[in-house]
Amino acid sequence: MKDEIDLIKIREEILLLVRPTDAEKMKLETVRQQIIADIVKIAKLQGQFEIIPISVGSAERNTWLHGNHDIDIFISYPEELTFEEFHEKSRKLLAEMAKTGDSWEDRHSEHPYIHIQKEGFEVDLVPCFRVKSGAEIKSAVDRTPFHCTFIKENIGGLEEDVLILKQFMKGIGVYGSEVRTGGFSGYLTEILTIYYGGFENVLRNAAEWKARTVIDLAKHQTLNHEHPLVVVDPTDPKRNVAAALSLTKFSTFIDRARSFLKNPNKDYFTKKEYPPLSEKKYAELMEMRGTKMVGISFKTPQEAEDTLYPQLFRFEKSMEELLVRNEFTVLNTFSWSDETESIIFIEMTETELPPLQKRVGPPVWNESNAESFCKKYKNKKETFSFSIEEDRYVAEIPRKYRTAEQLITDMIFKEAALGRHVRDSVKEGYTLMRENDIRKIQNIEFWKFMNEKLTAQIEP
């Protein structure tokens, strides 16, 4: 009973903070109408009578948070257009639209798309095909208008619950589906709110989630994914809305939901800030840990974050695997990146191993493998010992890489090859950083990041 009252009170307090004001709403509405009018006007001038502007995004569905100034407008073209026609026409239109912003940026990768800033709003203008359903898309973005329609038709009064859930997720650090975060997207948050019926019910159910939880709103029963959470897209049965959600963020949400329900508290809605570490404090921390930190620094490839981060993560992972394969004990790895510099960090128990390595070979009854193992190590001058332990051949041999630094130096190009842009940058040049080099990094954001990595605490 008290908990119920607590929850209601917290709800009201959070809503006061996250609900957009009437002035905000009016401002956004005005800018949005202006942009749509501009699109229609320019299209007509260019003889493009077939386009239809579609307002999508959280603003359109009343699930946007106070202070958020994003406007997403899709410009739909008839499905029948060839890609060539589509590209030609849409680029021409976007080129004129760019001039209507206070500033603009061409963000197209394979798909044409521009971002403009206009009267304080961040506006995405994205051309798409007007397809029949979310399951029959022609380009990756064609699904978005269907998402928007689905939410508008089904949200039925739960808009404020979405606002509270989004703010809760921001507070605990699991909101945002970009690769760097690996958290919950806005659409996923809305689907969960609809499915479970409100903020508290999402939390109550999430507290009971296990890996491979499946949520199938439209009863498609089509998905058998390996993802931690499977939420079948009601507009496209083949798609998992939660595909980008990492296991860590999924698990964090479960833990925080359970903890919040036990002791509801406004603190959950504010992201914990880690102050920057000073050089001295960092040195002290590392002294206390007694571990060894190595950094691999290189120029940040000039790519979108969602292109860059998967490559950083793969590089980080491959460095960890390389070190573990060579018997170094890796405690933690993480990737830092800003506009100019990217650094992969690896924290180890030690960076030097003894000259002797014990290599366990195949079982004696695996004759062909046994033969090549024996050929490689048996009766060699440099072999310390060669024996049989239980069912295996065992060779004690000189270790090839005694230090992590030597190993990384020798193998980095092979391992970095996993991502094209990172590989090219590393090939241009990299620096192997030890404690002393790391300490000299001058970047407040970096030292906040490092503080969080070294002293993370789940709170409250």
Place this chain on the structure above:
Amino acid sequence: MKDEIDLIKIREEILLLVRPTDAEKMKLETVRQQIIADIVKIAKLQGQFEIIPISVGSAERNTWLHGNHDIDIFISYPEELTFEEFHEKSRKLLAEMAKTGDSWEDRHSEHPYIHIQKEGFEVDLVPCFRVKSGAEIKSAVDRTPFHCTFIKENIGGLEEDVLILKQFMKGIGVYGSEVRTGGFSGYLTEILTIYYGGFENVLRNAAEWKARTVIDLAKHQTLNHEHPLVVVDPTDPKRNVAAALSLTKFSTFIDRARSFLKNPNKDYFTKKEYPPLSEKKYAELMEMRGTKMVGISFKTPQEAEDTLYPQLFRFEKSMEELLVRNEFTVLNTFSWSDETESIIFIEMTETELPPLQKRVGPPVWNESNAESFCKKYKNKKETFSFSIEEDRYVAEIPRKYRTAEQLITDMIFKEAALGRHVRDSVKEGYTLMRENDIRKIQNIEFWKFMNEKLTAQIEP
């Protein structure tokens, strides 16, 4: 073809070495007859008319090696006797028999049994019950006469093959079923020779063995053991003749059989000798390996080897597990023991770990375990960090045991408790030996043993 000739030649050469001479045979036969006559005479004098002496062992079945001076005589009593009567009568008889030897030793544990030395022979005198079959024994030793009979009835001309096989096993270090060796017993060697039909055929088949090979001579199909090799005892369907064979010795035999058949060679029949390591050579070896050796030395409990060694091995294993559980990297462990001193050795990559330990907890959805893990580590002053990685809680905490020595000192009594005699001895006092202490050991046998452990080579 050449291989066949090689094999025949080697056979002949080895037989010349291992076949007992006629003089040897006659000598043994004389002593054996004398002992049996003594038993019958003394029994009669004591009014024990129901005993029957039974000659068992390899001498009886013509499968004894030149230079082997063992005689095994069982003294069988009627099955109907109570254990009390059996003990009383047999002890009385053995007491008199002891006097017929040049020297004697009471070796009884639960079972009465004496060992005498007589005219250069090592004689075991073992009382037993005269039961109906090997499957209906009253005491553990009652099976032996059936083994002897079975071999005598089935060996049919393969006696010399047994000799060669035994010598081969001695040469490669897998002969002997005592716990310390964990190799092939004489009876097992004979059964294999009968089953496969001769020395070369045993090797040809063993070269193809895999773990859990089953040999069921008498088609009992009764055994489903976890042992590497299962040889159903033809005289007792419930018994695995190869129960004492370790996986290491089983695998060694497979490897050596395969290797010998590829390139037959007399060297296989001579056990490789490792010369004793000098203090200087040991220091050099350890310097080259760059690893850390720790020894735990204590007084050898005055027990039979087959009682002592299982306890030593269990202690060794428990020390390894203790260290591994506490994140030390154990490369090798081994047990040394002579009449006065026993030492457990543990070779590690390092004996000191950093102050920080990373502890991976339960998955977030395992609520009760999660709760106790969080309670233990979350929001504690001494916790470095507490976070979620993938589906697990992870705490970075101060390490309890930073050095192997401290860990061993604190935990040794708990771990040594696995074997009564070793535990009692360790409790009386033990010494933790480091490199410098180990170097000071004055014992040639020890330094041969250490040389074998550190520089073992499977040859040829």
